[in-house]
Amino acid sequence: MATTHKTRMLIIGSGPAGLSAAIYGARAGMEPIVVQGLQPGGQLTITTDVENYPGFREVIQGPWLMQEMQAQAEHVGTRMMWDTITSVDLTGGTFKAIGDGGDIYEGDTLVICTGAQAKWLGVPGEQELSGKGVSACATCDGFFYRGKKVVVIGGGNTAVEEALYLTNHSDDVTLIHRRDSLRCEKILEDRLFANPKISVLWNKKVDSFVAGEDGQLRALALTDTATGEASEFETEGAFVAIGHAPSTELFKGKLAMDGTGYLLVQPGTPKTDIPGVFAAGDVCDHTYRQAITAAGMGCMAALDAERYLAEKEFTAG
Ligand code: FAD
Numbered sequence: 056m057a058t059t060h061k062t063r064m065l066i067i068g069s070g071p072a073g074l075s076a077a078i079y080g081a082r083a084g085m086e087p088i089v090v091q092g093l094q095p096g097g098q099l100t101i102t103t104d105v106e107n108y109p110g111f112r113e114v115i116q117g118p119w120l121m122q123e124m125q126a127q128a129e130h131v132g133t134r135m136m137w138d139t140i141t142s143v144d145l146t147g148g149t150f151k152a153i154g155d156g157g158d159i160y161e162g163d164t165l166v167i168c169t170g171a172q173a174k175w176l177g178v179p180g181e182q183e184l185s186g187k188g189v190s191a192c193a194t195c196d197g198f199f200y201r202g203k204k205v206v207v208i209g210g211g212n213t214a215v216e217e218a219l220y221l222t223n224h225s226d227d228v229t230l231i232h233r234r235d236s237l238r239c240e241k242i243l244e245d246r247l248f249a250n251p252k253i254s255v256l257w258n259k260k261v262d263s264f265v266a267g268e269d270g271q272l273r274a275l276a277l278t279d280t281a282t283g284e285a286s287e288f289e290t291e292g293a294f295v296a297i298g299h300a301p302s303t304e305l306f307k308g309k310l311a312m313d314g315t316g317y318l319l320v321q322p323g324t325p326k327t328d329i330p331g332v333f334a335a336g337d338v339c340d341h342t343y344r345q346a347i348t349a350a351g352m353g354c355m356a357a358l359d360a361e362r363y364l365a366e367k368e369f370t371a372g
């Protein structure tokens with residue numbers, strides 16, 4: 056039977072943004088509920104080594120970090136729900152979300168932390184070699200490829216920024232693009248072409264990622280999109296950078312978004328265009344996309360949610 060769960064702070068998403076919002080919300084007495092979704096713990100649960108989350112001298116594991124964050128959130132009073140939200144109603148005084156089993160979640164405030172997912176090519180070997188030479192985040196994993204030959208796949212701002220970033224670790228970076236021109240900003244293109252550590256391979260489509268005998272990435276199988284010629288390109292690291300998709304389907308027509316589906320917030324705040332509804336993390340940030348920035352925004356959202364309710368309750372007398 057469907058149950059109604061009420062809270063002063065409803066959080067959708069259990070990545071670093073959602074769990075950080077929960078820790079701050081619980082400590083402010085908001086008794087938050089976190090609806091975890093299909094990926095409890097968020098994107099960091101699909102990676103291994105994390106070296107850039109502050110507080111840990113040694114390399115830590117992404118899934119472990121997220122378990123610890125969840126345990127901390129629960130320890131201070133967060134209720135975790137194994138459910139996925141399928142629809143929301145943001146029109147009333149309280150915000151309603153319906154879970155896929157029919158449960159109703161009602162929040163006096165709503166914090167949206169549904170994150171984003173990297174787009175993948177969907178070709179053979181990509182999933183199997185993820186974490187074994189194939190990645191979708193140079194800022195996260197570039198360090199593990201220092202001194203190695205690496206490639207970046209894509210031709211937009213993200214791909215070019217990833218290629219430039221990787222030159223901090225590698226002197227041999229190749230950008231592989233399916234056309235003969237980039238779609239990135241001119242300034243980035245100029246920097247790319249001026250960088251002696253970067254070569255560009257034009258008109259090449261990736262057909263598959265090829266493993267070596269050690270089970271790690273050895274090469275990419277390519278087809279020339281102009282001539283149809285097949286070739287192989289040896290590399291130790293491949294960064295897929297063909298864009299990200301924010302998880303915002305639920306909020307279409309209900310909250311302001313940019314042209315690519317990211318939720319719009321007032322600059323420098325987690326406030327959406329509906330008072331009492333906040334967004335934090337990758338769902339509203341296509342620039343930084345890091346665990347620490349998502350966690351910071353989650354904290355800001357909880358603080359603003361608490362202030363919003365205090366003000367509302369004070370005004371109501
Ligand atoms: P996410 O982590 O994306 O979490 C989104 C949450 O929303 C999930 O729990 C999901 O289940 C939930 N959700 C979505 N839809 C619904 C719904 N309808 N109902 C309920 N819940 C829903 N960053 C670093 O700082 N360092 C790293 O080393 C690093 N490595 C990475 C490695 C990989 C392979 C990837 C993919 C990313 C990496 N990142 C790293 C980036 C980092 O993981 C993200 O920036 C961060 O997880 C974003 O946090 P978030 O809370 O905004 O969203």
Ligand code: NAP
Binds near residue numbers: 176237315
């Ligand atoms: P994007 O602009 O959509 O570019 C994606 C790139 O990947 C394109 O070059 C595209 O090729 C290629 N691609 C897509 N699918 C592919 C496939 N299946 N196989 C091979 N290649 C594929 O994405 P983005 O670079 O992530 O940028 C997204 C948005 O964020 C943009 O608005 C961008 O301006 C913004 N952004 C801004 C900054 C910044 O301001 N510094 C940084 C990052 C992102 P085609 O060119 O052939 O379509």
